[in-house]
Amino acid sequence: MPTVSFEPSGMVVDVDSGASLLQAAEEAGETDVRCCGITPACGKCRVAIWEGEEGLSTPDALESAKLTQLCFLPGERIGCMALVWGDVRVEVRP
Numbered sequence: 001m002p003t004v005s006f007e008p009s010g011m012v013v014d015v016d017s018g019a020s021l022l023q024a025a026e027e028a029g030e031t032d033v034r035c036c037g038i039t040p041a042c043g044k045c046r047v048a049i050w051e052g053e054e055g056l057s058t059p060d061a062l063e064s065a066k067l068t069q070l071c072f073l074p075g076e077r078i079g080c081m082a083l084v085w086g087d088v089r090v091e092v093r094p
């Protein structure tokens with residue numbers, strides 16, 4: 001069961017493999033990662049990967065297009081699209 005750690009809050013949660021970072025944030029009670037309800041439209045679930053990038057799904061064509069469209073920086077991911085397969089530490093970017 002992968003572990004997701006959130007910065008700067010320090011919240012930590014174990015999630016089922018294949019859960020999204022947004023689902024992990026919701027389970028952890030990390031309220032600064034928000035859900036627009038329309039995946040992936042808004043980018044409010046933006047996170048920066050600090051450690052464990054290899055434990056996440058590779059961005060698919062839709063996420064890659066949205067990363068560009070929403071002007072995400074290198075190392076940032078759309079939380080509702082990035083799936084967790086291994087331990088990861090992320091920074092919430094509201």
Ligand code: FES
Pocket residue numbers: 022034035036037038039040041042043044045078079080081
């Ligand atoms: S919840 Fe809106 S883009 Fe992820």
